[in-house]
Amino acid sequence: MEHEKATDMEFMLKANLKCSGSLSEAVSSDELTEFVNYCNAELLKKGAPPGCGAEVVSWAIVADKLELEIVSDRFVRAHDALLRLKNEFGKFLGKHRIGIRGMEINDYEITMDWDTELKLKKLPFVKAIKQEAEKLKLFLDIDEFLLEKRIPDRIIKLLDDKKEAIKWKGKSEHWELLFESAKKPFHFDKDPTEEMAKRGWIRHAAGRGQFIYGPQSTKIFRAFERILVDEIFTPLGYEEMIFPKFVTWDVWKRSGHAKGIYPEAYYVCTPKTRDPEYWEEVIDYYKVTNEVPLDMIMERIENVGGMCYAQCPPSWVFLQGKTMPDDILPIKVFDRSGTSHRYESGGIHGIERLDEFHRVEILWMGTKEQVIAHSKQLQDTYRYIFNEILDIEWREAWVTPWFMAQEGKSGLSELKEVGTIDYEAVLPYSGKLLEFQNVSVNGDKYPKGFNVKLQSGEELWSGCSGVGLQRWTAVFLAQKGFDTDKWPEKFRTAVGELPEVFRFL
């Protein structure tokens, strides 16, 4: 790799090894010189290309401490060198009946090539950042505990991520056309959300990007679900499950969402205690002012996760840590037991872009071959549904995998079998394309994240497909309109009579 040259990164570490007794009394200077020379010649070079590695450039004994200054390149990073040294010094001191009590990190500077435009203001465990002449210099603020947790390596990895993100920034997301339906007749040229609201089929709820669905729109949603049951779940052997709708951080750590979900999450917090006395002041304040004391509440709750965002991740806990016999594969399940929530960007988007939406999540797993084959089968079925039942105009595109996008990553997955197909349809009223569902092959990402194995030892793969009921509705009504006589007959039959329950003056 082009970056793997010795000079692109320099490490300078000043640290002390604290010992259980006075070194100046117990160890001779000659012995120590010999020890350091050995380390510089062998221990701190091990595994590095010739001429590379780390080096102790100065050292001194002060009472019970060995003071060290270590410099290195990227091949044996100075903190790794220190850990090697600590270990070796421990053995060396053993014969003098002295032990190592700890490490003090005085200075740790990392200098690296930095040829991107990205300006860094703040980094975790970094007390100062200098950027000049295509060089980046970090002054770390770490201790023994953080060093042993390899925090310096993770800071460097973080910088790599940031560089990678910069490379993609500005470029549009990956998008590659896979299939395009025939042109279809459109029977409507207005915003379907406005029309639904006018007809009383929906009403904006109290929350941001949130609607209440009246009997007519709910009946359309349920017709979509029945189509899924009749065309996919029954013929392809799916069974229904109920996935959790509150998602803990542990799930999002395993699914990767903890890497990037933050700006879009609906956070869930629970009371620090349900002791009524703890809440009495809040209740009293509300009763006296008729205002909910949000500040008092924030002090009394703690964040434990968020509301369902991607739907399938929390279901993997069902399988977490388990091993399954291969003969039960492929497994096909779906969930339609609740809402998903995303803090979407502002502005009015109607039912096309919602904070609270309803999705049928389709999840299958098996060997790599089974998962890819089933993805193709699903794609065929969707084409049938969109062509023959909904009669809509749409297209399919190969895009950045959803799980990468949700982790804040761009680009494509490394494997060409793993990835996401987005289904897009034009909304005649705006001319814009709406992504209304996806089919994804997720590779072994989830089985690995949740430690699920096959008896045979073969890799377990999985795929998922999310059908957004509001998105299907938006596309269908935008293209086909509200005159049910103009709806394709199969869909009209599937929906049946639209119920009229409410009327207002």
Next chain:
Amino acid sequence: MEHEKATDMEFMLKANLKCSGSLSEAVSSDELTEFVNYCNAELLKKGAPPGCGAEVVSWAIVADKLELEIVSDRFVRAHDALLRLKNEFGKFLGKHRIGIRGMEINDYEITMDWDTELKLKKLPFVKAIKQEAEKLKLFLDIDEFLLEKRIPDRIIKLLDDKKEAIKWKGKSEHWELLFESAKKPFHFDKDPTEEMAKRGWIRHAAGRGQFIYGPQSTKIFRAFERILVDEIFTPLGYEEMIFPKFVTWDVWKRSGHAKGIYPEAYYVCTPKTRDPEYWEEVIDYYKVTNEVPLDMIMERIENVGGMCYAQCPPSWVFLQGKTMPDDILPIKVFDRSGTSHRYESGGIHGIERLDEFHRVEILWMGTKEQVIAHSKQLQDTYRYIFNEILDIEWREAWVTPWFMAQEGKSGLSELKEVGTIDYEAVLPYSGKLLEFQNVSVNGDKYPKGFNVKLQSGEELWSGCSGVGLQRWTAVFLAQKGFDTDKWPEKFRTAVGELPEVFRFL
């Protein structure tokens, strides 16, 4: 009322009326004496029984201020007296071309009879509390703004609430048997949650009181739903709606939940902004440490409401502020579109007491007569379902209305038509009774709270009934067990074959 005697409450208020010019120059002492005498004789007595009301006990002019000391009983509370006085003094000063610029509240003490054991530590807008010899003395910390918002009255109302709560404390909740089914044969004596977990029908999810439901348990839930469809929704003319699942504070203020839900709510917070830069530090910290920085998150989010708790309240926004023609009544709708969440007390309760549960919410509205009549019809249908389809042993009891319980109130509603019937069934393995659903007539509470009217001007009433799918399952399996041959035939047919999808080593 026995409390309405003049001596049970005393108010002492020291306040200044600040004017736009020097009073000592503009107004003669005689004029002022006459004004105060008039107020004491008439203005501050108006509406009070003879010998009662408020009185200015001392006053003085200092530059541009009228300094007042007002004492009163409960009939014209001193802060009301001050507001009357301010108004009248404004008129009086008009002829001298001086205006009133504001009020300064220096001291406000309220003394009242206090014969309960309740010790008060803290009250909103009260800087000190003295409790002695069956008297309670409050030293208020308020200003003009809070006085005009009638905060003193609300503090007194809060104390009344607390006294009321004390009266009920220790007493068990109201409970009155309405109906008891015949004894039924039990086919199981173990904890159904444990058995379901053992069979792989459910698995504890990552959250507190949260499960993932496998294909078998989901199929049982869906059979319950189909029974509701076949026995209630279709024959009784119900239509499905989709109610919001994130609930804003505004909804809970209108529904009354803001009065008491706090210790049990799952709180929802949204990002203060979705600007990626705002979240970069959080993401960096996670990437470097693999730990989610909860403190950093808490600083970046704000509480906006909670997760669905009682299910029907947020649906009322659909009707908020509307007037409906009477001829569309009664209206009957149901919602089964998502989860409900309650921060339940600790300990393991299995699927009997969950933090995350699934409920079909049944909501009807109409005139008082229609709502009561439909409640009876529903009760009859439930009896049929429990007797003829599920064949369980259960009973019905008249209890504290659910909306009062959820507002932190005890006792019964004032109207005997308004209230809640709880359905309880014994769990043979523990001998304990489980409340597994309810039927409630809520009177005009929700139409009033959300300002929904009828064209005729008649009162709109509503009722609701929540069917907890986990609770139905817990009761049925606890009584009837897992040997499907022993299940009542109608239910066995409704469920069909239990699917086997997963198997683990």
